[in-house]
Amino acid sequence: MPSAEPGWIQRLARGRVWRSIFRGEPPGTARGNAQAVFQNLWLHFLPVKVRPHTLRFTYTFYLGGIAFLLFLVLAATGVALMFYYVPSVERAYHSIKDLQFVVSFGPLLRNLHRWSAHAMVVVVVLHMARVYYTASYKAPREFNWVVGVMLLLLTLGFSFTGMLLPWDQAGFWAATVGTGIVGCLPVVGKEVRLLLLGGDSVGQNALLRFYVLHCMALPLAMASLTATHFWRIRKDGGLSLPPSQESMASEERVP
Amino acid sequence: MRPDSLGPEPPDILPRSPHKTYGLMALVRGTSPLVDATPEDAVSTWPHLLLRGLICALVCLSALLAAAMLFDAPLHDPASAAETPDPAKAPWYLLGLQELVHYSAFIGGVLAPGLSLAGLVMLPYLDRSHARRPRDRRTGICLFTLFLLANLVLILIGAWFRGPGWSWTTPWSANTPGGRP
Amino acid sequence: MAIQDLKPEPENTSRRDLFATAGWAVLSASIAGVCGAFVRFLSSNTVPEALSVSLIGRPDEYPVGSATFLEEHRVYLLRDARGFRALSAVCTHLGCTVVKDAARHGFRCPCHGSRFNEQGEPVVGPARRALAWHPVALSRDGRLQIDRGRAIGAGHYLALDRR
Numbered sequence: 001m002p003s004a005e006p007g008w009i010q011r012l013a014r015g016r017v018w019r020s021i022f023r024g025e026p027p028g029t030a031r032g033n034a035q036a037v038f039q040n041l042w043l044h045f046l047p048v049k050v051r052p053h054t055l056r057f058t059y060t061f062y063l064g065g066i067a068f069l070l071f072l073v074l075a076a077t078g079v080a081l082m083f084y085y086v087p088s089v090e091r092a093y094h095s096i097k098d099l100q101f102v103v104s105f106g107p108l109l110r111n112l113h114r115w116s117a118h119a120m121v122v123v124v125v126l127h128m129a130r131v132y133y134t135a136s137y138k139a140p141r142e143f144n145w146v147v148g149v150m151l152l153l154l155t156l157g158f159s160f161t162g163m164l165l166p167w168d169q170a171g172f173w174a175a176t177v178g179t180g181i182v183g184c185l186p187v188v189g190k191e192v193r194l195l196l197l198g199g200d201s202v203g204q205n206a207l208l209r210f211y212v213l214h215c216m217a218l219p220l221a222m223a224s225l226t227a228t229h230f231w232r233i234r235k236d237g238g239l240s241l242p243p244s245q246e247s248m249a250s251e252e253r254v255p
Numbered sequence: 256m257r258p259d260s261l262g263p264e265p266p267d268i269l270p271r272s273p274h275k276t277y278g279l280m281a282l283v284r285g286t287s288p289l290v291d292a293t294p295e296d297a298v299s300t301w302p303h304l305l306l307r308g309l310i311c312a313l314v315c316l317s318a319l320l321a322a323a324m325l326f327d328a329p330l331h332d333p334a335s336a337a338e339t340p341d342p343a344k345a346p347w348y349l350l351g352l353q354e355l356v357h358y359s360a361f362i363g364g365v366l367a368p369g370l371s372l373a374g375l376v377m378l379p380y381l382d383r384s385h386a387r388r389p390r391d392r393r394t395g396i397c398l399f400t401l402f403l404l405a406n407l408v409l410i411l412i413g414a415w416f417r418g419p420g421w422s423w424t425t426p427w428s429a430n431t432p433g434g435r436p
Numbered sequence: 437m438a439i440q441d442l443k444p445e446p447e448n449t450s451r452r453d454l455f456a457t458a459g460w461a462v463l464s465a466s467i468a469g470v471c472g473a474f475v476r477f478l479s480s481n482t483v484p485e486a487l488s489v490s491l492i493g494r495p496d497e498y499p500v501g502s503a504t505f506l507e508e509h510r511v512y513l514l515r516d517a518r519g520f521r522a523l524s525a526v527c528t529h530l531g532c533t534v535v536k537d538a539a540r541h542g543f544r545c546p547c548h549g550s551r552f553n554e555q556g557e558p559v560v561g562p563a564r565r566a567l568a569w570h571p572v573a574l575s576r577d578g579r580l581q582i583d584r585g586r587a588i589g590a591g592h593y594l595a596l597d598r599r
Contacts, residue, residue, distance in 0.1 A: 033299040043305070049297035050304050062311045069312050073319065093333045100330065107327065114328035116319055121348045125403075132378075132399050135387040142379035149375045156348065163346060172334035173343045173532060177547055180530030181356060181364035191479065199483045201336070201531070243387035337507035339532040341546035357548040359562050360529055421549035 045230055047238065054239045059134070063127035068226065070120040074158075075219065077113040085165065087211035089204045092167035117159055124155050136240035144232040147225055154222050161214040164207060175202045175210070341419045350413030351406050357421050371402070488585030495520070495580055495596055503536055509584055511570060512536065512543070514554070519595035522570040522582045523556045529563035543567065555590055566590060 012018055013026040024035035034048040053059065084103055086095045099106035128148060131137055137145035160178055164171040179202065183193040198205030233239065271277065298304075331340070345353045355363030374381075386392045418424030490509055498504055503514045505525065510533055512523045525533050525543075532547035542559065543552040551560045556567030568587040572594040575581050580594075 027301055030299065033301045036301040037299075037305075043300075046300050046304070048300055050300050051297055052303075055298070055303060055307055057307075062308070065308055065311060066315055069315055073316070089334075096330055100327075108323055111323035111326065111328045112319060115322045115326070118347075119319070129399075129403060133389070133396065135392065137379040138382070138385065138387065139379075145379045146376055149372070153372070159346065159348065166330055167334045168331040169334055169338075169340050169343075170329070170331045170346075172336075173339055173547065174345050174349070176532065177343070177345065177353070177356070177530045178349075181352075181360060184360045184365050186365070194483075195475070195479050198478075198480045200485065202334075203484060205480065205484060240387075336510055337505075337533060339535070339546045341535065343532060343547045353548070356530065357562055363562075364530075420544050420546055 045234060047234065050238070051241070053241055053245070059242075060239065061126070061130060063123055063130055067120060067123045067127055070116045070123060071222065071226065073116045074113060074120065077109045077116070078215065078219075080109050081113060082215060087165065087208050089167065089207055092165065092207060096166045096168075117162060120155055121159060124152050128152060134240055135243070141232075141236045141240065144229060144236055147229045147232060151222070151225055151229060154218055154225065158214065158218050158222070161210040161218065164202070164210045165214060167207065172202055175206065179206075342417060342421055344413065344417075347410060347414060351409030353421075354409045354413045354417070485585075489581055489583045491575060491579045491581050493580060494578065495574070498580075505536065506582075509582065511582060511584060513572070513580075513582070519593035520572045520580065521593050522572045524568035524570060524584070524587070526568070527563055528558070528565040528567060529561070534567070557590070 006014075010026075013022075022039075024039050025032035027033050027036040037043045037046050037048050081099065084095055084099050084106070086092060096110070099110050101107075131145065131148065160174070164175040179193050179196050182196060183189045185192060196206065196209060197203075198209050344350065352364065352368060355367050357363070382395060384392070389396060415426040416423060418428075492506055492509070492513065495515075498513060498515045498520070500515050500517065503512055505512055510525045512525055514521050514523065523543075527534050527545040527547065527550055529545060529548055529550050532545050534543040534545045534550075534552065536542075537544040537551065540551065541554050543556070544550065545561065545563065548563075549561045550558060550563035552563070552567050553559050556569065558564060558566060569590055569592055571583045571586055571588050571592065573581050573583075574594070574596075
């Protein structure tokens with residue numbers, strides 16, 4: 001590399017410590033750019049090269065990526081909120097009040113969590129609509145559409161379980177009515193309702209169950225299904241192409 | 256040396272270095288995305304895709320932060336089994352369901368969402384045509400748009416046109432609750 | 437060794453298939469068993485419940501023609517010429533708490549707009565079943581008691597003038 005005086009970034013990138021963390025060439029060269037992706041645990045599911053079409057904002061509106069970003073925001077703010085929230089009928093409401101009026105940055109984190117949750121529902125639905133309108137659910141991507149529908153359900157499940165946690169009137173009655181609807185399911189309704197509530201009505205058991213679902217079970221399911229969703233995009237041949245090019249690439253699978 | 260059975264030498268798309276050895280890693284059926292094109296048609300993921308992703312993420316995060324600073328998340332009265340708020344509105348994304356449930360718990364709460372869900376899950380297996388251009392799939396696009404619109408209309412009815420006791424009202428009438436849906 | 441020596445005999449194949457099928461079947465059954473046990477674990481054997489029988493005060497606290505909402509019990513205690521009756525305030529549609537509808541002499545549900553008449557029978561809306569009637573009785577020391585754990589048929593009044 002012909003360079004007069006290497007900047008501090010270059011000097012850092014040449015140092016022992018840097019090279020012990022990031023193997024391979026620094027980005028900038030073709031090989032460095034490739035290694036930045038495939039030698040990174042968090043990026044290696046991405047292809048090293050993408051078609052320019054994939055980058056067009058007006059094709060995907062980056063909706064899937066935004067949904068994932070919102071999930072990350074929700075996970076981060078959610079973990080933060082868990083430090084103060086107590087899933088008990090006596091204390092839940094007051095712990096939210098504390099977050100609102102006593103805890104530094106409490107209102108901000110709670111607001112971020114709430115608005116990100118609303119935004120996620122919108123974005124996931126829009127993403128589904130985009131995938132439909134661009135015919136991206138068609139072969140060979142059928143199964144990834146199914147995974148996507150499950151992710152939509154999980155998103156709604158997060159919203160429904162999260163709503164009860166502040167133990168306010170809105171959440172309490174949403175949970176009462178929601179589990180009432182579950183009770184109307186044929187054959188298994190009563191049993192599933194009992195499983196969700198841990199009792200006959202929305203009380204302490206229900207609050208604890210919704211809390212465990214919201215903070216453990218659903219996040220685990222969401223993370224594994226999201227990983228599957230991303231993996232399948234790659235395995236099914238990347239993002240769909242415009243109709244004219246797609247027919248050519250429809251046979252192609254990345255091995 | 257190349258045996259004759261492999262046919263003619265393929266066109267030299269990738270310049271080969273004499274200092275390296277090349278091995279056959281896998282055989283892939285089908286056409287390559289790079290058919291009739293040089294590799295320069297694809298751009299590297301870093302920086303092209305990832306930087307765009309980063310910018311998009313920063314824009315979204317700024318918007319979220321602004322929303323979180325401007326608008327407070329609602330917190331209603333403490334839960335009480337004795338008193339149901341009137342009207343007791345579900346969060347906006349469930350208002351369509353609430354509107355349906357108001358007609359019948361089973362049809363609106365189980366049958367309609369269950370069928371919608373089954374339809375969504377099975378959609379790629381039901382629609383097996385390979386048509387991708389919008390003009391070749393008018394019926395599908397109409398049906399799907401209708402489905403989305405129906406949901407939207409139900410949500411808007413629930414949000415703006417339902418008042419106390421889930422009776423009809425208008426957003427501009429006096430008995431519309433001030434509470435956020 | 438020739439390649440065909442490695443190929444199993446036909447009988448062997450079917451025996452292997454049988455064992456493999458049996459193995460997979462046992463594995464699937466074990467996994468299903470664990471899932472079933474987990475579901476069973478989650479469905480509680482005890483259900484927290486408030487004491488269903490409650491004393492709610494003396495009869496003369498409730499004048500004839502009154503309709504009192506007993507908040508902590510989610511029950512309406514009504515008294516008319518025929519006596520006392522206790523109606524559950526839990527909507528039979530999806531479990532919201534119904535409110536007394538003063539204008540129409542009945543009850544209405546704020547959630548989905550069901551309406552019930554004074555006897556608790558559904559009049560309009562999605563609710564199909566009538567509000568539950570709970571038994572009202574007099575305790576030995578002359579106080580009213582209701583039992584929310586039991587539902588009785590409509591028309592069961594506690595008439596005081598008989599005593």
